[in-house]
Amino acid sequence: MAVLNIENVSKTFGDTRVLEDINIAMAEGEFLILVGPSGCGKSTLLNMIAGLETITEGQITLDGRSVNTASPRERNIAMVFQFYALYPNMNVRRNIEFGLKMRGVAKQERGATVERVAKMLQIEDLLNRKPAQLSGGQRQRVAIGRALARDPALFLFDEPLSNLDAKLRVEMxxxxKQLHQRLATAMVYVTHDQIEAMTLGDRIAVMHAGRVQQLGTPREIYDDPANRYVAGFIGSPAMNFIECELIGEAGDTAVCLTGATDEARLALPSATTERLAAHGARRVVMGVRPEHLVPAAHGSAEAIACRIDVVEPTGPDTYLHTEINAEPVTARCLPSAAPAAGDTVALAVDVERAVFFDCDSEARIA
Ligand SMILES: Nc1ncnc2c1ncn2[C@@H]1O[C@H](COP(=O)(O)OP(=O)(O)O)[C@@H](O)[C@H]1O
Ligand SMILES: [Mg+2]
Known part of the structure; x- marks a missing residue:
């Protein structure tokens, strides 16, 4: 049975629709990410799960029971927010045990829980400090500790790391992730950061404009994006989008690509050409990730000659900025093989990994 089931859920504030027909069934122990740009409705959905926000349409069930009208207290859910929301006048120990105390848990049991949680989060030395005496990372650990103390059926996280500096964010x-592996309790985690989404999630729901654009594993979302929005949102540097003309018949289709000089024709795999033929359009948008646009092997027939505008070393990879069909694109190469700005380089497209979108609807077509 799904721990959490969100069925046909919509949300309206006044006459503004902010969520439209959300459907997500979450498995036991799953780490589910809601990712999308600011304002797409992530927090609203999380708050509806927590019971902090009403549900306009549809149903949310927890362990098979509808919670549409249940108060937050009745839901056995613990939530961690971006702003830690600690009680400033209480020390760490009292912050962690506060919820238990309110629910009438005996002192001895509270003490044992605080010890267990503090050990798990390695904050044993901080128990007597007040929040003001803690760093941002320590405060966030205490906020997580408070959620852990409740031993809930489901954890909700709303951008818990976005106030931390870059290095600490990666550590936390x-x-x-380790915490989830140890607890094996279901977690819903909201972020606007696609790297956090890719690295943490068992599955990711990519949200945009109040809708789930795609729900899948990180690999499915990355390799097989449902539409141009998802393809562009996940991945850094972003996928290249090149509008191009299709030439030839079904089973023998090529795309025309122009770099710095003459036009190159790239033959497409037969499975791709069949899907493109079924769609019927002659102009399409080809999506190619930077790692699938690389300097061609010497003498390669299907390479595109491109003039490199900017060379960007990042350490493990070097990115090359250039143009194909008059659109800016990013290619990737090994640092040892990096050209200089101004050089003309033959680039090859891995057509097996290229994806295709409708120019107008931006839907995936091949
Ligand atoms: N209480 C509210 N009243 C009216 N509009 C709201 C309220 N809360 C959120 N919104 C609007 O709903 C949309 C989604 O907000 P939110 O869920 O906070 O997005 P996210 O967390 O993805 O940044 C935004 O346009 C926001 O302005
Ligand atoms: Mg939010």
Whole structure:
């Protein structure tokens, strides 16, 4: 049975529709990410799961029971927010045990829970400090500790790391993943950061404009994006989108690509050409990730000659900025093989990995 089931859920504030027909069934122990740009409705959905926001349409069930009208207290859910929301006048120990105390848990049991949670999060030395005496990362650990103390059926996280500096964010990301592996409790985690989504999630729901654009594993979302929005949102540097003309018949289709000089024709795999033929359009948008646009092997027939505008070393990879069909694109190469800005380089497209979108609807067509 799904721990959490969101069925046909919509949300309206006044006359503004902010969520439209959301359907997500979450498995036991799953780590589910809601990712999307600011304002797409992530927090609203999370708050509806928590019971902090009403449901306009549809149903949310937890362990098979509808919670549409249940108060937050009745839901056995713990939530961690971006702003830690600690009680400033209480020390760490009292912050962690506060919820238990309110529910009448005996002192001895509270003490044992605080010890267990503090050990798990390695904050044993901080129990007597007040929040003001803690760093941002420590505060966030205490906020997580407070959620852990409740031993809930489901954890909700709303951008818990976005107030931390970059290095700490990466460290805490690993800690949260380890925590999930140890607890095996279902978690819903909201972020606008696609790297956090890719690295943490068992499955990711990519949200945009109040809808789930795609729900899948990180690999499915990355390799097999449902539409141009998802393809462009996930991945860094972003996927290249090149509008191009299709030539030839079904089973023998090529795309025309122009770099710095003459036009190159790239033959497409037969499965791709069949799907493109079924769609019927002659102009399409080809999506190619930077790692699938690379300097061609010497003498390669299907390479595109491109003039490199900017060379960007990142350490493990070097990115090359250039143009194909008059659109800016990013290619990737090994640092040892990096050209200089101004050089003309033959680039090859891995057509097996290229994806195709409708120019107008932006739907995936091949
Ligand atoms: N209480 C509210 N009243 C009216 N509009 C709201 C309210 N809460 C959120 N919104 C609007 O709903 C949309 C989604 O907000 P939110 O869920 O906070 O997005 P996200 O968390 O993805 O950034 C935004 O346009 C926001 O302005
Ligand atoms: Mg939010």
């Amino acid at each position: 990301r690993t800690e949260i």
